[in-house]
Amino acid sequence: MVHWKPTGTLNTTQMNNKDLPVLVTGASGLVGTYLLLYLVRQGHTNIRALHRKNSDLSLLESVKEKINWVEADINHYYDIEEAMQGVYQVYHCAAMVSYDDRDYHQIINTNVGGTENVVNAALNTGVAKFLHVSSTAAVGKTKNGTPNSEKNKWSKQSGHSTYAISKYLSEQVVWRGCAEGLNAVIVNPAIIVGAGDWSRSSAALFRQIQEGLKFYPLGGTGFVDVRDVVAFMHLLMENEISMERYILSADNITFKTFFEQIAQHLGKPTPTIPVNPLLRELSWRLEWLRSRLTGKKVLITRETARLSAQKQTFDNSKSLGLKGFRYRNLKESIAETAALLKKTTEQKNRNKLLPFD
Numbered sequence: 507m508v509h510w511k512p513t514g515t516l517n518t519t520q521m522n523n524k525d526l527p528v529l530v531t532g533a534s535g536l537v538g539t540y541l542l543l544y545l546v547r548q549g550h551t552n553i554r555a556l557h558r559k560n561s562d563l564s565l566l567e568s569v570k571e572k573i574n575w576v577e578a579d580i581n582h583y584y585d586i587e588e589a590m591q592g593v594y595q596v597y598h599c600a601a602m603v604s605y606d607d608r609d610y611h612q613i614i615n616t617n618v619g620g621t622e623n624v625v626n627a628a629l630n631t632g633v634a635k636f637l638h639v640s641s642t643a644a645v646g647k648t649k650n651g652t653p654n655s656e657k658n659k660w661s662k663q664s665g666h667s668t669y670a671i672s673k674y675l676s677e678q679v680v681w682r683g684c685a686e687g688l689n690a691v692i693v694n695p696a697i698i699v700g701a702g703d704w705s706r707s708s709a710a711l712f713r714q715i716q717e718g719l720k721f722y723p724l725g726g727t728g729f730v731d732v733r734d735v736v737a738f739m740h741l742l743m744e745n746e747i748s749m750e751r752y753i754l755s756a757d758n759i760t761f762k763t764f765f766e767q768i769a770q771h772l773g774k775p776t777p778t779i780p781v782n783p784l785l786r787e788l789s790w791r792l793e794w795l796r797s798r799l800t801g802k803k804v805l806i807t808r809e810t811a812r813l814s815a816q817k818q819t820f821d822n823s824k825s826l827g828l829k830g831f832r833y834r835n836l837k838e839s840i841a842e843t844a845a846l847l848k849k850t851t852e853q854k855n856r857n858k859l860l861p862f863d
Contacts, residue, residue: 696728
């Protein structure tokens with residue numbers, strides 16, 4: 507077993523040493539799950555994974571014995587600092603994704619406060635390199651319809667969601683850490699496509715279309731395969747790049763096209779009813795009322811309804827400049843994910859993950 511002596515620096519040999527301790531936060535999330543599988547696949551032998559109590563880790567059963575599991579909450583600083591002792595790389599994937607106004611304080615506490623704890627612990631323990639998973643939600647938006655890029659400036663007057671604000675603020679925490687000596691990089695994935703828990707993230711859209719969803723939003727955005735996200739993250743951590751951020755988006759398509767492709771591969775009817783402004787505003791209000799009457803979680807919020815009507819595109823040229831990286835074909839990613847959903851449904855299996863091959 508090779509031990510890392512914290513120095514805050516990293517040379518080429520150390521960057522490619524698969525025996526040195528690596529820490530991943532957010533082990534039960536979509537990105538965290540695929541990242542852990544990818545790290546094992548790449549030959550890493552000293553992986554620590556942070557997860558909260560009662561997290562569902564069933565998707566990682568195949569690599570369970572190859573990972574050092576640490577039960578900790580990123581909102582508890584001393585737990586994080588203890589878990590980070592001797593670690594040379596940190597992948598910070600933990601975050602709360604919600605567009606429900608009732609989750610405001612929890613979103614800010616987790617995404618901003620939690621990131622502060624992880625960054626401070628990385629500084630105090632001498633972590634050599636730090637990667638923060640942000641989102642295209644934290645990228646400044648253009649006003650002339652041109653693709654959004656890493657160069658865009660954030661505007662406080664753009665009507666951002668609480669989630670977007672929390673991701674922007676968490677990035678500022680990372681940059682503050684850089685000013686204090688942290689060697690860090692940031693990735694900004696678009697909507698992530700991939701199988702996993704079919705009740706969460708974009709996988710839930712596949713399930714809804716399988717169940718007969720008839721409506722489609724009028725907007726559009728960028729999409730990226732989860733396997734591309736984790737492969738890029740790993741590649742980024744194995745070179746000397748520092749204090750950079752990268753938009754990760756394989757392609758820009760409309761939600762109509764996205765929904766049509768999913769329906770086609772599932773063998774289901776294509777959603778045909780566009781969500782016009784009237785339907786959009788009515789839907790979130792009815793959903794708000796349903797949630798209040800039943801106590802169940804809101805499925806459509808004012809923020810998600812209005813975001814779905816926006817047409818955003820993202821420039822991925824900077825990410826394509828990273829040597830050795832190429833995106834998977836988005837159509838194939840959608841087809842693979844849909845095929846896996848059909849298979850798990852027919853065989854009545856539990857949630858499954860896409861293969862890396």
